[in-house]
Amino acid sequence: MRVLGIESSCDETGVAIYDTEAGLLGQALYSQVEMHAKYGGVVPELASRDHVQRVLPLVRQVLEEAETRPEQLDGVAYTAGPGLAGALLVGAGVARSLAFGWGIPAVEVHHMEGHLLAPLLEERAPQFPFVALLVSGGHTLLLDARSLGDYSILGESVDDAAGEAFDKAAKMMGLGYPGGPRIAALAEQGTPGRFRFPRPMTDRPGLDMSFSGLKTFTLNTIHDLGGKEALSEQDRADIALAFEEASVDTLIIKCRRAMEQTGYKQLVMAGGVSANRSLRARLGEQMKKRGVELFYPAPQYCTDNGAMIAFAGALRMQAGESAELPIKVRPRWPLTELAAL
Known part of the structure; x- marks a missing residue:
């Protein structure tokens, strides 16, 4: 066909x-x-x-x-x-x-x-059933994917999607649109440990997520440094790294819980944010430790x-x-x- x-x-x-x-x-x-x-x-x-x-x-x-x-x-x-x-x-x-x-x-x-x-387009493709993390500018969902069309929501963002939060945080720092790739690139030059952002909704049970608080924390951090115009390039890189680490940690924690809850051994990650290299690398490491295969599509x-x-x-x-x-x-x-x- x-x-x-x-x-x-x-x-x-x-x-x-x-x-x-x-x-x-x-x-x-x-x-x-x-x-x-x-x-x-x-x-x-x-x-x-x-x-x-x-x-x-x-x-x-x-x-x-x-x-x-x-x-x-x-x-x-x-x-x-x-x-x-x-x-x-x-x-x-x-x-x-x-x-x-x-x-x-x-x-x-x-x-x-x-x-x-989309990951099924790859030569190495998952088989149903699996857990799916759909993370983009408009949606952040954890799904139980049992077969084609048979999906149930395990958890989702109760406010902003992860990609939307990346875009808004980037705008606060004057990085332009789209913000996700710009924050990811800048984070590579960041100083580890200078700032620590919260990991929202990870201190309670469940698989729902929240990313709006990270925007507020970003805004407050920028304000404490004298405002957007006062930020040095290193300030921006350090904020970008802290923001990315908090977002990635939140997604990893929720994915670990989803795998434990379902007992599945395959995790699919897709959507625009799934191209983030830090997320791919760190989520892959965490899933490998648990005997879980991680699948994601090619960047394009x-x-x-x-x-x-x-x-x-x-x-x-x-x-x-x-x-x-x-x-x-x-x-x-x-x-x-x-x-x-």
């Missing part, structure tokens, strides 16, 4: 073609980061307009790269949610129009399920991309799913509402 996937949930336009026998045949991605950076975050209307300009040229590019004609496709998959309503509508409208014109079915894909399944599949949508769509089409009229998108869509296949 050969499926065209379209991702347009936020500020990246991703298109890919996945074949269930031959694997990933072609992909292309356009990021709007530079456009939104001047505003310090994503502007929904600008994001939607840019998707309109980018998606069809990317589809043509990927069809050519994959040496695929429309009549060779078996379906079109698209992100139906969660995400920005306008951006989702662009991808959904284009995907459904192409599917109708080509006389093939379309299938809705949940954005976070796409992330969850951590952020939003069309490959994960094409892959997830192909799996759902194989199971007999297809989208019905009218075209709908779901800006808010709990992962637990998906049908188990």
Whole structure:
């Protein structure tokens, strides 16, 4: 089965073609980061307009790269949610129009399920059941993934997602947008032990998380040093290191508890923050000590991309799913509402 996937949930336009026998045949991605950076975050209307300009040229590019004609496709998959309503509508409208014109079915894909399944694109892939840590700018979840579509939430952030906290902390330090990669790079120059930030909600049982307190602690630390304008480059590096260490420690502690609670021996980590090198290295060490295998996608599949949508769509089409009229998108869509296949 050969499926065209379209991702347009936020500020990246991703298109890919996945074949269930031959694997990933072609992909292309356009990021709007530079456009939104001047505003310090994503502007929904600008994001939607840019998707309109980018998606069809990317589809043509990927069809050519994959040496695929429309009549060779078996379906079109698209992100139906969660995400920005306008951006989702662009991808959904284009995907459904192409599917109708080509006389093939379309299938809705949940954005976070796409992330969850992205590690299965790797040669070394996990097998159900496993625990999944989905950690991005919009979501931070620990899931019990029993089979395709059969997910239950073990724990989640009660306020900001981890990636969102990284972005806001970076903005406080004047590092620009997106903040996660900038904090990670700066943390490598930090002085260990100069600052120690709290590890929220780790002093009590349970798997829920909180990251908003780290933002407040960051703001107070900056204030104590005389404000953003008074920060030296070393001050910024030391704050970045303390912030990253606290965030990573919090995620590791919660993952350890999730593995103990479920008894599983496989942990999947996905989403934009899963590209953080410190998180990968330290979580890998902790899981190895406990006899747990850690899986995560290649860096290009951590952020939003069309490959994960094409892959997830192909799996759902194989199971007999297809989208019905009218075209709908779901800006808010709990992962637990998906049908188990």
